[in-house]
Amino acid sequence: MKYKVAMLPGDGIGKDVMEAAQIVLNAIELDAEYIYGDVGWEFWKKEGNPLPDRTIELLKETDCCLFGAITSKPKKEAQEELPAYLKGKVEYFSPIVKLRQLFDLYANVRPCKAYKGNPLNYRDDIDIVIFRENTQGLYAGVEFYPLPDEVRKALQIHPNMKKFSDVPSDEIAVSLRIFTRNGCHRIVKKAFEYAKEYGRKSVTVVEKPNVIRETSGMMIEEARKIAKSYPNIEYGEANIDAMAMWLIKNPQNYDVLVTSNMFGDIISDLSAQLVGGLGFACSGNIGEKYAVFEPTHGSAPKYAGKYVVNPTAMILSVKMMLDWLGEKKLAEKLESGIARTIEEGKVKTYDMGGNSSTLEMAEEFIKNMD
Ligand code: NAI
Numbered sequence: 001m002k003y004k005v006a007m008l009p010g011d012g013i014g015k016d017v018m019e020a021a022q023i024v025l026n027a028i029e030l031d032a033e034y035i036y037g038d039v040g041w042e043f044w045k046k047e048g049n050p051l052p053d054r055t056i057e058l059l060k061e062t063d064c065c066l067f068g069a070i071t072s073k074p075k076k077e078a079q080e081e082l083p084a085y086l087k088g089k090v091e092y093f094s095p096i097v098k099l100r101q102l103f104d105l106y107a108n109v110r111p112c113k114a115y116k117g118n119p120l121n122y123r124d125d126i127d128i129v130i131f132r133e134n135t136q137g138l139y140a141g142v143e144f145y146p147l148p149d150e151v152r153k154a155l156q157i158h159p160n161m162k163k164f165s166d167v168p169s170d171e172i173a174v175s176l177r178i179f180t181r182n183g184c185h186r187i188v189k190k191a192f193e194y195a196k197e198y199g200r201k202s203v204t205v206v207e208k209p210n211v212i213r214e215t216s217g218m219m220i221e222e223a224r225k226i227a228k229s230y231p232n233i234e235y236g237e238a239n240i241d242a243m244a245m246w247l248i249k250n251p252q253n254y255d256v257l258v259t260s261n262m263f264g265d266i267i268s269d270l271s272a273q274l275v276g277g278l279g280f281a282c283s284g285n286i287g288e289k290y291a292v293f294e295p296t297h298g299s300a301p302k303y304a305g306k307y308v309v310n311p312t313a314m315i316l317s318v319k320m321m322l323d324w325l326g327e328k329k330l331a332e333k334l335e336s337g338i339a340r341t342i343e344e345g346k347v348k349t350y351d352m353g354g355n356s357s358t359l360e361m362a363e364e365f366i367k368n369m370d
């Protein structure tokens with residue numbers, strides 16, 4: 001076999017949409033071996049680890065991974081569901097966040113494309129791809145509460161800390177927004193390379209350098225340097241707050257967007273809703289050597305195992321995987337089936353106003369492929 005693909009269905013509807021993905025992959029005859037692995041709440045409850053070491057080993061032996069969705073719960077509930085011998089001994093962590101860190105999957109890529117005929121489209125001419133930095137920024141996980149004395153002392157060298165000097169340590173919390181030059185460079189570079197490869201018109205960097213001068217400033221600085229080597233791609237800059245308005249006002253004007261972790265999290269959800277919402281929101285977590293593709297929805301427990309949710313987000317993630325593997329013909333073929341199915345509107349899941357099942361929709365994609 002040419003490829004080895006790790007399949008991690010996870011919990012709830014993750015399993016339903018993964019089954020749809022497997023049916024589609026079999027139909028297009030990708031030359032691959034599919035190896036299923038354990039991830040999610042089920043394994044937290046059984047083993048006190050939602051991402052067992054054997055799963056990490058499995059990923060290391062594969063070319064890339066398809067991820068379904070997982071359930072997660074707040075700290076207290078998580079502990080309550082553990083067997084007695086594990087209670088208080090282990091802490092829950094997010095498997096997908098861990099995978100991003102472990103495999104340095106620094107680019108979170110979120111295409112938001114309006115497929116013609118989708119009743120959920122905000123407009124029919126939207127085709128945006130968001131590149132979100134996936135490992136740093138405000139989600140780097142460097143946070144303090146209560147504020148340790150050493151940290152407070154270090155921060156005090158900044159004059160603007162003065163106004164907080166009377167606040168007791170247990171009345172103040174700090175979350176750090178950390179950017180590295182390399183982190184800025186590689187995400188912007190990835191966005192431009194993508195734009196070049198797929199003939200995109202423009203790349204817009206979305207930050208807030210007038211206020212968050214150091215971190216956003218560094219991103220803009222790197223972006224301007226990189227933009228110079230792509231004279232055929234229009235380069236733009238926008239502030240994150242203004243972008244939230246413009247994405248509602250004229251989303252058709254935007255092409256490739258690139259931004260930091262939290263801003264990307266927010267505008268990618270906003271943009272996904274413009275083209276159909278969670279049932280359509282696909283994503284790739286992409287590094288230099290490995291990638292994990294996943295729909296952005298969660299495990300939707302109330303629909304688990306009912307096979308009623310929309311598999312499009314998952315199948316579009318499969319399409320992204322095919323592109324990443326270099327199987328462009330297969331990716332196009334699969335997309336043609338998705339596009340035709342949506343345009344015809346005969347087979348629709350509940351979110352689109354229909355009552356077709358998850359697997360009927362997947363079968364229809366196959367039937368409609370070029
Ligand atoms: P969710 O995304 O699971 O579902 C929210 C609602 O969106 C659903 O009730 C359903 O109405 C709709 N929906 C989601 N996917 C759909 C699809 N494919 N087709 C049609 N409708 C769809 O978010 P929720 O309810 O906040 O979280 C449920 C669980 O999932 C939680 O345990 C949460 O922590 C986890 N979660 C996991 C994620 C992941 O695995 N990447 C992401 C988000 C949440």
Ligand code: MG
Nearest residue numbers: 265266269296
């Ligand atoms: Mg999000």
